[in-house]
Amino acid sequence: MTPKMTSNITPNTTQNVPDVAITGIGSVSPYGPLAGLIPQSPPEPTTITAWKTAGLRRAFLVPPFRPASVVPGLKTRRLDRLSAWALVASSLAIKDAGIDLNQVDRSRVAVVFATAFGCVDLTEAFYLSAAANGWNGTDPSTFPETLPSAPASHVSMFQGLRGPNVTVSNKYFAGETALIQAASLLRNRHADLAIVLAGDAIAPTLYSWYEVAGLLSPACYNSDALPQAGGFIPSEGIAALVMQRSGSSDVRSEARAYARIGSGRWAAGGEAAKIIQQMLGDSVPSLTVCSGNGAPCATSPTSALARQISGDGAAIILPQAFALGLAGTGALFHLILGLSGKLGGELRIRPGNGQALLLATAADNGFAALGLELP
């Protein structure tokens, strides 16, 4: 059957009208699987026990849980952990949004997933099977699950979503890229609803890279060291958002909006402040949610840029260590943490000004920015 057709492509000519709303949140993180906002108490790194380490090694790890206990009927036995978490987080986000997919034209639902490293657990398993059995003796059931796009594919299969299914990345701004691409799919009428996910899992090959490169925080080796002591603490987890275009015919128009997303810009260089101010038009954000790239000093150039854009009086939410530990895919968690602080009442912004900015900078002058309107 041919899916319902929409009108021809309409370019986004009203860059500053926030016509895309975030209506659902789900996550699998060191807090465990959660629907909706995240508690404000920061998690502690935990000891790695999944593989043999040379002494104490810690990271922000997802506590073990049975996916089927969170999403009844979910089968994840042969899947990479990242795929299993994507299924859980997306289900929680859809539930949080109050959406009954049976009432939605699923050919108009997109899935956009951001990852830096993809399915590293099963990629390692595939290499180990080649080491053990030779390249002619590898496991056929593992190979397709090693693809970076496997988690997004499983979300589409499990939920029956037949719209665009996209897996994106960017060294520093993978999460922001997913948000911007999802908004683009909605605005350009390729979908009415989008499930946006971003995250990664820690495996021995990944953790060892950071360790051999000398990037790990003292808190990774010493349980008495504070996560704030500096250095990088690797994190794992997936955040999921439900995004929908205002006025889309098949989706509830009365849905609660955590935030509305305006325009977004990202680049590998250039005059960040000028480009972002141009993007924002006349509005001056009273709140900036700083995202980051995982580098130890990510915070201060981002804060400086935020002040350049919004002035000294604007509130700034600094990155939390666990979201920074996700490197390029932490943006969705940064955003959720920012919303959790704002909507939980811990943060005050200028009365009558709900304009906010999700902002990240990178060591090489790159930046990513999304204009937000908060309720």
Place this chain on the structure above:
Amino acid sequence: MTDIHKTIVVTGVGVVSPYGLGLDCLQAGMLSGKSCLVPTKDLYPGFEGTTAPVGELALLAKNFSSRHSRTDQLAAVAAGDAIANSGSDRSSFRESGIVMANTVGGLTEIDTGIAEDPAAWYRRPGGLLRGSSYPFAHVADAVGEHFGIRGPRCAISVACASGAMAIALAANMLLDGAASIILAGGSDPLCPFTLSGFNSLRALDPNPCSPFDQNRKGLNLGEGSAVLILETLAGASARNANILAVLRGWAMTNDAFHTTAPQQQGSGLADCIHLSMDMAEVSGDEIGYVNAHGTGTPLNDIAEANAYEAAFRGRNHPIPVSSTKSYFGHCLGAAGALEAAVTIMAVRAGALLPTLRLTDPIDSPGVDWLRGEVKRQPLPLAMSVSSGFGGSNTVLIFGSGRS
């Protein structure tokens, strides 16, 4: 009336393929009917089969360091060719966007030792640098850094539809105003990891493949990269760029069916074809040629034939379809971009390319399975179709730049 701000045009095409460097080289090889599929041994110990390798890459990819994988190098060579093909100075692309697809990333630089003892592997000379090329985002960065391009960068990985989807998403980005010019395409090399994977799935034909043949036995892997330079007609006109083709329509769908198998009726792909024609505001009768995904695997080709039957039902004549994977194999994340380049070449040359080695086509009355000689005729509109593991489909429609 054409809205020049909403019309996406192609102003450069760069290709590195088993035929060599450049679109002209690809065109000459394909129009002569030359197959690049060759018997191959020792891509890993025990491998024996048929592939389509790119030779002499080292000569083409100068100034690369050990942190650049073969995937990076193929992409940068194709991007450089696209810039040269556009006739514009490199500085014209400084603020451009880059959307690059791949599936292999830096797996070419990694061996099984990394999983057995990661720390020891990284401590080997160059280990950290080789490991750092693993993420699939590295390819877009390699292109950007090599040419000093600092606009938005996006990496795409959606299995074998990756290259085509990069082009589709880049077109959306242009409509959003994210950049005024975008280099979009895909790159993937031959690599033990993927060869072993497809071999384990028994998806490889040991001999040169025969897409859409009743006796097809599987696919052959190839390698390469293609990069298109995309911009709006308004932007291209303002800088007096040479317009090679118009991207008239694009669409993306998912089968939501199976990890490796396509939905057998081809419904997801048929929907994607409908959506792309709807965007292009053309009917099935107006499409003169379909460059198919056409892997040569039993399941893909029958699903694809069913999709064409459904999507082009009611056409006055059977839809002409061929698979150019019969010339240079399946280049995975580069396939959709390379086949977009082939489709543009077909439109510009007015050439309907046959599927090689197609002797006993799938019974599909609504499809004109092109075989034998190249058909020469005006070709105002042609379609490039891509699908992949996980059910992703992408369809691109190209029209002549002259129109």
